[in-house]
Amino acid sequence: MNQNSTFSGADLELIDVRKEFPGFTALEDMDLKIPAGQFFALLGPSGCGKTTTLRLIAGLDEPTKGKILLGGKDITNTKPHERPINTVFQSYALFPHMSVLENVAFGLRQRKVADPLAKAADALKLVQLEHLSARRPQQLSGGQQQRVALARALVNRPSLLLLDEPLGALDLKLRREMQIELKAIQVEVGLTFLHVTHDQEEAMDMADTVAVMNKGRIEQMGAPEALYDRPKTAFVAKFLGQSNLFIGNVEDENANTISINVAGNKISVPKARAEKHKGKIAIGVRPEKAFFHEEEPKLGAGYNLIGPGEIIDIRFTGVSNQYLIDIPKIGEITVFAQNIGKSPVTQVGQKVWVSWKVEHSFGLSDLPEKTTGA
Amino acid sequence: MKAFDFKKLILPFYAVIAFVFLLLPIAYTVAFSFNDSTKSNAQWQGFTLNNWLQVCVRQGVCEAVGSSILIGVISTLIATVLGTMIAIALVRYKFKAREAVSLGLFLPMATPEVVMGSGLAAEFFNLGIGQGYLTIIIAHVMFCLSFVVVTVKARVQTLDPALEEAGRDLYANPRRVFMKITLPLLMPGIAAAALLSFALSFDDFIITYFNGGQTVTTFPIFIYAAATRGVPAEANVIGSAVFFLAIAIVLFVQIRSSLRNTRLAKLK
Numbered sequence: 026m027n028q029n030s031t032f033s034g035a036d037l038e039l040i041d042v043r044k045e046f047p048g049f050t051a052l053e054d055m056d057l058k059i060p061a062g063q064f065f066a067l068l069g070p071s072g073c074g075k076t077t078t079l080r081l082i083a084g085l086d087e088p089t090k091g092k093i094l095l096g097g098k099d100i101t102n103t104k105p106h107e108r109p110i111n112t113v114f115q116s117y118a119l120f121p122h123m124s125v126l127e128n129v130a131f132g133l134r135q136r137k138v139a140d141p142l143a144k145a146a147d148a149l150k151l152v153q154l155e156h157l158s159a160r161r162p163q164q165l166s167g168g169q170q171q172r173v174a175l176a177r178a179l180v181n182r183p184s185l186l187l188l189d190e191p192l193g194a195l196d197l198k199l200r201r202e203m204q205i206e207l208k209a210i211q212v213e214v215g216l217t218f219l220h221v222t223h224d225q226e227e228a229m230d231m232a233d234t235v236a237v238m239n240k241g242r243i244e245q246m247g248a249p250e251a252l253y254d255r256p257k258t259a260f261v262a263k264f265l266g267q268s269n270l271f272i273g274n275v276e277d278e279n280a281n282t283i284s285i286n287v288a289g290n291k292i293s294v295p296k297a298r299a300e301k302h303k304g305k306i307a308i309g310v311r312p313e314k315a316f317f318h319e320e321e322p323k324l325g326a327g328y329n330l331i332g333p334g335e336i337i338d339i340r341f342t343g344v345s346n347q348y349l350i351d352i353p354k355i356g357e358i359t360v361f362a363q364n365i366g367k368s369p370v371t372q373v374g375q376k377v378w379v380s381w382k383v384e385h386s387f388g389l390s391d392l393p394e395k396t397t398g399a
Numbered sequence: 400m401k402a403f404d405f406k407k408l409i410l411p412f413y414a415v416i417a418f419v420f421l422l423l424p425i426a427y428t429v430a431f432s433f434n435d436s437t438k439s440n441a442q443w444q445g446f447t448l449n450n451w452l453q454v455c456v457r458q459g460v461c462e463a464v465g466s467s468i469l470i471g472v473i474s475t476l477i478a479t480v481l482g483t484m485i486a487i488a489l490v491r492y493k494f495k496a497r498e499a500v501s502l503g504l505f506l507p508m509a510t511p512e513v514v515m516g517s518g519l520a521a522e523f524f525n526l527g528i529g530q531g532y533l534t535i536i537i538a539h540v541m542f543c544l545s546f547v548v549v550t551v552k553a554r555v556q557t558l559d560p561a562l563e564e565a566g567r568d569l570y571a572n573p574r575r576v577f578m579k580i581t582l583p584l585l586m587p588g589i590a591a592a593a594l595l596s597f598a599l600s601f602d603d604f605i606i607t608y609f610n611g612g613q614t615v616t617t618f619p620i621f622i623y624a625a626a627t628r629g630v631p632a633e634a635n636v637i638g639s640a641v642f643f644l645a646i647a648i649v650l651f652v653q654i655r656s657s658l659r660n661t662r663l664a665k666l667k
Contacts, residue, residue, distance in 0.1 A: 085564050105567040118565035122583045131579075132569035181569070 034217030035096030035109075035184035036061040037082065042091030044077050051077040053241040054091070059185075059234070061096075064211050064218045066228035069238035070264070075221045076115075078238075079187050082219065083112050096184060106135070111178035112187040115194075117170045119162035125149070125173050126158035132181040148180035149173075151210065168199045175207070179214065188220040192227065200224075204231055225265050229253065237261045257300050259307060259393035268309040269358045270393050275303055282383060288354035290331040292386070299388025307389040313361040314385040317350060317377040324380055331355060332378030339373055346370075350377060425642060432635035439629035450632040460633045463621035470532065470607075470617060471600040474539035479593045481540070482547025483585065489548070490555040507545045515542065516609035523610060535611040542606060543596040550595060554588025594648070601641070 037059040044052040052074045059065045067075040080086040082093060084105035093101045100108055111132065119128050126145050133141035149155045152172035162170055171191060178186055191207075192200045208231045211218050222228050228235045229249035236246040237260070245252060245261045256262035262270065271292050273285030283302050284293040294308045310329075317336075324330050334352030341364075348360045348371075358379055362370065371377070431440055435447035455461035488494075489501060507515065519541070523534050562584065566576040582589075604619040612620050622634050 083564075083568055085567070104572075105564075106570045106572050110568070112565070112568045114561050114565055116559065116561050118559065118561040120562060120565070120580060131566075131571075135570035135575060177569070 034061045034063075034215060037185055037217065037219065038092075038094040038097075039078075039082075040092040040094065042078075042081060042088045042093065044074075044081060044086065045089045051241055052081070052088075055241075055243060057236065057243065057246075059217060059219060061217055062215050064208065064220065064231055064233045066220045066222060066232035066235045067238055068222055068225055068228040068235050068265070070223055073238040074241040075223075075238050076189060079112070079189050079219070079221050082185070083110055083187055084108050109181075109184040110187060111181050111183040111185075112189060113171075113174045113178050113191045115189045115191070117162075117174040119170055119173055119177070121161065121163055123161075124158065125154065125160050125162060125165070128162060128173060129158075129177045129180055131177065136181070145176075145180055148176040151179065152176045152206075167194050168203065171195065171203060175210070179210070179216075182214075183216065185217045185219060188218060190222055191220075192222075192224075200227070207231065229265070235265075237265060239264075253311075255298055255387050256309070257389060258391050259389050262309050262387070262389060263393070267312050267359060269312060269315065270307050270309045270389070271355065272305065272307045272392055274305050278302070283388070287331075290355065292329050292331065293383045294386035294388040295384055298384075298386065300390035301388060305392065307392050308386050309389060310381045310386055312347070312359040313345075315358070315360045315379055315381040316362075317348060317360050317371075317379050319371060319375060319377055321378050322380060327383055328380050329383055329386065330378060330380045331358075333376050334358070334379065336371060336373050336375045336377055339371075350379060352379070428635050429639045429642070432632060432639045434632050434635075436632050440632045440635065441629060450636050454633050454636045457631060457633050459616065459621055460631070460637065463616045463618045464637055466532075466615055467601050467618040470535055470539060470615075471597045474536050474543055474600045475593050475596040477536070478540045478543035478547050478596050479589060482544050482592060482596075483551050483589055485544075486548045486551035486555050487581070487585075489552055491560075504545050504548050507542055508549075512542075512603075512605040516606040519606070520609040530611040531614050532611070535607055535615055535617070538606050538610045539600045539603065542603070543599055546595055546599060547592040550592035551585060551588045554585050558584055598645075 037057075039055050039057040042052060042055045042057075043050070055078065057078075067078060069075045077086065081088050084100070084103060084107075088101065091101075092099055095108070095110070119125075120131065123131070126142060126149065129148050130141040130145035133144055138144065146155060146158060149158055152175055154169060154172055154176070157165060157169065162173060165173065171194075174191070188207075192203050195203060204227060211231075220228070220232060229252075232249060234246065235249050235252055237244045237252065239260045245257050252261065253266055256265060256268065259270065262268040271285065271287045273287040273292065275283050276286045277284035277291070277293075281297075282293045282295050283299060283306075284291050285306060285308060286292075292308050296302060299306065299308075321333070322330070332352055334350045334355075336348055337351045337357070338349035340347040340349075343364075345361045345363050348362065350358045350360060352358060360379060431443075432450055433446050433448065434440055434443055435445040435449070436442070437444075485500075485504070489497060516538070519534075519538050520530075523530065528534055558581070563576055563580055566580040567573070571579060602619065603617075604623060607617055608620060608623075616624070618637065622630060625631055625634065
């Protein structure tokens with residue numbers, strides 16, 4: 026574990042991979058490239074095909090078509106035990122009939138690595154569980170089992186580590202702790218991590234690159250900040266954080282921006298931040314980038330302003346308040362305001378206008394199924 | 400003083416009666432294994448240890464037990480290996496006739512032994528296979544197999560497939576996964592199936608009688624033959640010994656697992 030130099034992740038490439046099960050297609054012609062040493066997250070709701078992707082990469086299922094390359098080598102037709110890939114399973118899948126130490130040593134023994142028990146003990150040290158090595162897995166808590174599963178995979182120094190919702194069974198506090206720990210271990214060992222999760226905070230917090238999956242396809246891929254700042258589809262805008270979306274026909278255009286008309290309100294987006302420039306489009310803004318005003322403000326061209334509307338709900342979440350504002354003919358809009366001063370700053374029933382900077386708008390390539398709201 | 404509550408006594412009374420009903424024949428068998436009888440073992444003649452000490456003196460008793468053990472061990476081995484493989488296949492592999500195979504395996508358990516025994520005897524006769532150890536073992540494997548499949552199948556169904564996948568993921572080839580993960584985890588079920596299978600084989604009279612009982616004398620057949628002249632006390636000795644052996648096995652397993660649990664509890 027302490028010989029960082031011998032550790033090196035390999036890059037993973039999926040070329041046109043498709044997986045069909047009787048009756049449905051779990052994965053539609055997926056292309057994916059994960060550079061060596063990256064922490065990559067596959068994010069999506071359950072049933073989107075992310076676990077299928079993982080199983081194909083591990084070799085536990087075979088793709089219907091397509092190729093899987095690891096470090097440039099075609100591994101599509103190799104068996105799971107022939108692939109330098111290890112998995113941390115969702116259920117951990119620790120062997121109940123072996124001690125913790127034997128669990129961790131299992132992979133080393135299969136490959137006939139010298140001194141498996143000493144290396145397994147080192148791996149347990151990395152996850153701070155060396156004092157529990159004699160126990161059976163069933164005697165450990167969920168968090169401890171999770172770490173044993175991680176040590177059991179890491180000790181083999183795989184080129185690629187797959188994590189299948191590894192934190193899903195843990196409570197919130199432990200999950201946050203493990204996120205930090207997992208990220209620290211990834212940085213320390215320098216492996217390529219492929220993390221599958223439905224928790225968007227977890228994905229954004231840990232990953233270098235996030236791919237958002239929906240219905241067997243990757244909707245959008247990029248750095249967490251970029252994805253959050255400029256979602257390209259309605260699904261991404263809603264799944265990754267919250268969004269207020271407005272739909273209208275493009276009625277105005279100048280050199281840098283396009284504008285739509287929504288019930289008499291003009292909403293603009295910079296051209297560079299819009300996927301479509303013509304016809305009926307959806308423009309969105311994140312709730313924390315929007316502000317409300319109790320009196321109609323005088324704002325320049327750099328701002329979008331809609332209203333007046335009425336505050337219909339205020340939810341206190343500690344660091345911020347979430348204000349739900351109903352604007353006639355537009356719908357409900359969510360605005361987050363930090364609780365820096367007095368909280369809440371206003372009352373339910375208050376008449377307000379909502380504004381945000383045009384440069385914070387984003388234009389989507391498709392239309393949401395529902396018209397507005399977060 | 401409270402009135403005597405008769406209702407409260409009904410359940411304990413019923414329990415005692417039920418146990419007496421269940422255990423009296425066993426107690427009787429054990430007691431009469433110490434009976435100082437010469438010919439008939441039906442009347443109490445006095446206490447002796449001779450039956451236990453000289454159990455093999457009487458012609459045929461120990462030979463019969465030996466045959467039964469030999470047949471039991473061989474049929475159990477074959478039935479357990481085949482049954483375990485069938486059970487795994489039935490749970491883990493999806494094939495067309497899976498339902499039909501499950502049903503087919505259940506049929507021998509539902510068929511009356513007399514019918515199975517005579518049918519098999521006719522089959523052996525038509526095939527020209529002479530009755531003997533071979534036919535008895537084939538017959539025993541046939542009826543033990545269903546019980547092994549049912550017992551092991553229950554265990555396979557509780558086995559998380561992710562464990563075997565983890566094994567494959569951790570560089571174990573299919574054979575190693577089976578030996579190191581699948582088999583050890585199925586072991587309790589396989590052991591239970593083997594014990595059941597041995598008990599069924601050791602005990603069987605009807606099917607054995609039809610398929611080799613004339614040439615090979617197993618323990619039940621010996622007793623049956625001897626019963627016409629009164630069951631000898633040595634039969635009670637063997638019966639009691641088997642009973643105590645079974646109790647000993649159960650106790651051993653129970654004590655071992657409770658010891659392990661206390662040891663594990665201490666670690667926690």
